[in-house]
Amino acid sequence: MAFEATKREWGELYAFFRLLADGYVYAGTPDAKKNEALRWPVAMVQREEHDGTRQYIIENSEEIHICGENIDKRIPREDFATVASMVLEAVKNTRENEVTSPDGVEEFLDEVAIYDLEAKTDDRTDFYVAFYHKDAPLVGLCVRSRLSPMFPLLDGGRTANFKFEQTGVKFATPTVNKINAHGEEDDVLSRMLMIERLGGNLKFNDAADKVFRSNLHMIDLHFPRVLGEMCRAMQLEGITKVSELTEYIKQLNPLKIKDELITKHHYYEYKMKQFLLALALGMRPAKLFNGTDSAVAGFLMVDGQGEVLCYQKSERQTFADFLYYNTRLEKGPTAKDKYGYLEKENGVYYFKLNLKIGLLKR
Numbered sequence: 148m149a150f151e152a153t154k155r156e157w158g159e160l161y162a163f164f165r166l167l168a169d170g171y172v173y174a175g176t177p178d179a180k181k182n183e184a185l186r187w188p189v190a191m192v193q194r195e196e197h198d199g200t201r202q203y204i205i206e207n208s209e210e211i212h213i214c215g216e217n218i219d220k221r222i223p224r225e226d227f228a229t230v231a232s233m234v235l236e237a238v239k240n241t242r243e244n245e246v247t248s249p250d251g252v253e254e255f256l257d258e259v260a261i262y263d264l265e266a267k268t269d270d271r272t273d274f275y276v277a278f279y280h281k282d283a284p285l286v287g288l289c290v291r292s293r294l295s296p297m298f299p300l301l302d303g304g305r306t307a308n309f310k311f312e313q314t315g316v317k318f319a320t321p322t323v324n325k326i327n328a329h330g331e332e333d334d335v336l337s338r339m340l341m342i343e344r345l346g347g348n349l350k351f352n353d354a355a356d357k358v359f360r361s362n363l364h365m366i367d368l369h370f371p372r373v374l375g376e377m378c379r380a381m382q383l384e385g386i387t388k389v390s391e392l393t394e395y396i397k398q399l400n401p402l403k404i405k406d407e408l409i410t411k412h413h414y415y416e417y418k419m420k421q422f423l424l425a426l427a428l429g430m431r432p433a434k435l436f437n438g439t440d441s442a443v444a445g446f447l448m449v450d451g452q453g454e455v456l457c458y459q460k461s462e463r464q465t466f467a468d469f470l471y472y473n474t475r476l477e478k479g480p481t482a483k484d485k486y487g488y489l490e491k492e493n494g495v496y497y498f499k500l501n502l503k504i505g506l507l508k509r
Contacts, residue, residue, distance in 0.1 A: 151245045154238050156264035158216050158292030159273050161234045162447045165455050166192055168228035170205050175456030177468035182205065187457060191281040194274040195267045197411045201204035201260060204281050204437050209459070211251070211259075227363060230255050235453040238294050244493060257263040270442035271429075287442040292449035293508055295433030300423070300474055305485040308355040309375035312394055313489060313496040316346035323496065327488045333480060335487035335500070342489070349374045349498050351401075359432040364424050369402050373418065377476065378500035387475040389504070393419050427503060427505065451509060477503045 166172055166189045174185035180200045191204045201215040212222040233249040240262065241247075256262070266273050272287035291297050301307060317327070330337035343351060353372040354360035363370045376399060377392045386392050397415050422430075429441025445459035445466065460468045479501050481487040485501035 149247050154295030155473045157238050158295045159290045162290045164231035166229045172457045187278045191277040267456050286444045290447045293451050299505040300426050306356040306432040306484050307316050307502040308499040310352040310497045311349035312352045314350050315348040323489050363435040381476045389474045421465040424460045473507045479503045
C-alpha cells in the first residue's frame, strides 16, 4: 500500500539507505564535489525510532545486522541498495514536494523496523555513524538534500534581527505610517529606499536580541555590525551568496580595520567561516552559546544526482570552506519575523533587518 511523504523526509531515508548499501561515504570538497582521495568506511549507523534505538551493523558484504530492543535480524545489503535507488528515482521524477512511495517500499520499511521517516531525536542529529568499526566513537550527522527544500542553517525568526536607527530627517507620525504602508508586505527594499528618498538614514545600531548579540560577540565583539551590513547589502545590492557578500564587506570595511588585516590575514573571511561553523555545529540565536559544539558533528549532503557527500568537523577547514561557498542570505516573511518597518523605541525610530542563512540548492 502506497503512502506519501515530503522530499525532505525521503532525502533523510535515502542517505541512510545509501550508507548501508555502499558501506562507505566520500568526503566532500569545498565546491560540493566528491573527494576521490578521501573515503570513510561505514561500520554501523544508529537511528532513533519512537520505540527505541536501532543499530544497523554492516557485518560483511552480504548482510546488515539490525539490533534493537525488540528486533534482532539480518537483511541482505542489496535490498537497501535497491530501495535507495527506487526512492531516488521517485524523488527526482516528482515535481510536487509530496512523493508517493514506490511499490514495495512500505513493506521493506516494515521489515527493517522503520516507522518514522524522520528520526526522533532531541539533539538535531538525523542519525549517528560509526566509521571504520562498530565500536568506534559515534559521529552525529544531519542530512541536507539538494533534491528537496532544506532546513536553513540559521532560521532564527525575530531573534535574528538587527536594528538600524533612523537618523537624518525626523519623520512625523503620518510620514512613518506612510512609509510602513508602502509597497507589498515583504517589499523591504521599497521602504528602505523611501526612507532614503525622504532624507532619512539608517545607521546600524545592534543585534535586537541580547542572547543573539552575546552569541555573536563570541565570534567577535564587532561581528553584529558585519552581519547587519550584510543584511543591508542583500536588500540594497541584491547580493545573496555569503562569499560574495563577504567580498562586498571587505570593500566597505565597516569595522575600519587596517588593510593588512583584510588582505593578508583575510579577517572578514575568517570571521565568517567561524560563524558558519558555529551555526552548523550548534549555535542558535535564542540559545546561550559558550563555544561548545552540539551533538551535530557534520553534514551528509545529497547532491542533485543522489551522490552522498560527508562533511565532518574533523576536516574542519574543508567543512568551513564548503559552508562559505555554499550558503546564501535568504528573506524570511516580514510579518512572522517582525522586521522591515519603522518602529518606535524610547522615542527613537528603528528599522529592523532579518538574518536568515540557507544552503545553496546547486
